[in-house]
Amino acid sequence: MGAGIVGTATSWHLSRLGHAVVLVDPCLASAVPEASSQRRLNGSTASLGVLMGHAFRRSSGRGWRLRQQSMALWAAWVSQLDHPTSPLSLQTPLVQLAASDEEAERMRQLAQARQGRGLQFLEEPALPPAPTPWPRPGHGALLSDQDGRVDPLALLRALRRAFAAQGGEMQATTAQCLERSGAGGQGRWRVITANGDLLHVDAVVICSALGSSQLIEPLGHHRPMEAVLGQVLELKRQDPQPSWENWPAVLTCGGINLIPHGDRQLWLGATVEPGTVGDASLVSAMKTLNNLAPAWLKDAECIGQWQGLRARPQDQPAPLLEHLEPGLILASGHYRNGVLLAPASAEWVGQQIDSSILTGS
Ligand SMILES: Cc1cc2nc3c(=O)[nH]c(=O)nc-3n(C[C@H](O)[C@H](O)[C@H](O)COP(=O)(O)OP(=O)(O)OC[C@H]3O[C@@H](n4cnc5c(N)ncnc54)[C@H](O)[C@@H]3O)c2cc1C
Incomplete structure (x- = not known):
């Protein structure tokens, strides 16, 4: 059923x-x-x-x-x-940006313990230069080769x-x-x-x-079970020469996933909202990545939006x-x-x- x-x-x-x-x-x-x-x-x-x-x-x-x-x-x-x-x-890999020094330390330990599973901690200066800048909280990132x-x-x-x-x-x-x-x-x-x-x-x-x-x-x-709503945005870049070079399949920043697709598109999501009614202010906060969004992301045009319900016991x-x-x-x-x-x-x-x-x- x-x-x-x-x-x-x-x-x-x-x-x-x-x-x-x-x-x-x-x-x-x-x-x-x-x-x-x-x-x-x-x-x-x-x-x-x-x-x-x-x-x-x-x-x-x-x-x-x-x-x-x-x-x-x-x-x-x-x-x-x-x-x-x-x-x-x-589609792999997945990169999770650390939000603080404490989180970076936990990620370093995880990467150390799970080297065989394709985890690696990327110190801040070693983050790959991407023609399209990643959001940069400034504490390094965890790279997981097999997640995505x-x-x-x-x-x-x-x-x-x-x-x-x-x-x-x-x-x-x-x-x-x-x-x-x-x-x-x-x-x-x-x-x-x-x-x-x-x-x-x-x-x-x-x-x-x-x-x-x-x-x-x-x-x-x-x-x-209770409903927990999630909202997702589909964005289109406006910058003249878009490139996803050096981008992972999934980049996670503050719990929000950035998923590039095609030349210019990106999915951004998802909110976590108890209940069945979406809150527009949470979508706006998500688009700015809580003030970490690079200029190209702030300027991106919203071309789609959807929401769905998760079932939480x-x-x-x-x-x-x-x-x-x-x-x-x-x-x-x-x-x-x-x-x-x-x-x-x-x-x-x-x-x-x-x-x-x-x-x-
Ligand atoms: C915005 C959003 C983003 C998410 N992102 C991720 C993610 O990145 N990774 C991840 O792993 N999970 C993610 N999830 C969670 C994931 O989508 C759900 O956990 C998963 O889809 C649940 O699948 P399901 O088959 O149990 O339920 P559903 O996909 O909800 O399907 C349940 C089906 O049951 C049917 N149904 C209900 N009652 C009856 C009945 N009486 N008879 C017959 N059929 C019935 C419904 O019609 C429905 O089609 C996300 C969820 C949301 C909303």
Whole structure:
């Protein structure tokens, strides 16, 4: 249930494992949009697709393990999904500018500890000269060779294509209600859709982000989530000879990602705003990078803007990966990292389904 990146990635992975999968989401009525201006947005189509796995500060805990697992899978996933009709690539590297001496020191230690993972601290004088100046907080930067981004729209297209090629079925409708089948029924679960169809299935995987809670609440599973809005700007440079030479795929400054694309364009995002209503003043502050924006960035013209909602679990760390009861699996609430964590989430769901088949639970 749910054809954002988490649900589509999980469907493709399960079909690769040999399962018969039906993917259900009203968004499947239309093709994945080609460009930001055409986005009908769920979290995934609003996303920037930044993959920050190795430069993550912590070195233990579930969040760290999921990131590591995903980063180990991404290269193979992209090479399996890349296809002439739905090209896909990983764009690297990622550079995070230090905001203070304290942050620079933490980054130096991280780079020291994770040299084998392509991390390097760039002292301020050694930052590469770029024809287009980077914003310069003045404390150096952390370079991560293997982090970067994947285009979320290209990823969704590639996942849909690969899923269909595996024989996966897509239904453009909403799952309205889930019911446990009685003894002797076909499959363990019934899914009633807004089309009025009844699907009999052995397992239901809920990947419906903010729509997940209301699907499982009537079954006695209380997993509230809150919306956290993100706004993104698409900018066009006005300077006469634009160049992205010496720019990484992603440059992060004060938590804002700068993502160059094409000759003159740049995505800038995203804000983090609890609730569902965007605040225009946060977008203005983002455009000035809190007063660190170089002149070319201040002068850039805004040619597009969009927003989307992230699903943050209340009182629990993101994401929610839970086998709630036999054949009812929740893979949702990925908050700010659903693209990054999609491969690890999908593998986790595959393991749950395979182990429930083995144990008959
Ligand atoms: C502006 C912005 C920037 C972001 N940048 C990044 C980033 O750089 N890197 C990163 O890793 N993450 C990023 N994220 C977060 C990431 O986009 C999300 O974590 C991720 O997209 C969640 O994917 P999902 O598939 O769980 O949810 P979604 O993409 O929200 O999809 C959920 C789907 O479920 C469907 N649905 C809901 N209810 C039902 C139902 N009853 N029946 C059927 N279908 C249903 C909806 O129609 C929807 O299509 C960003 C988010 C935003 C908003």
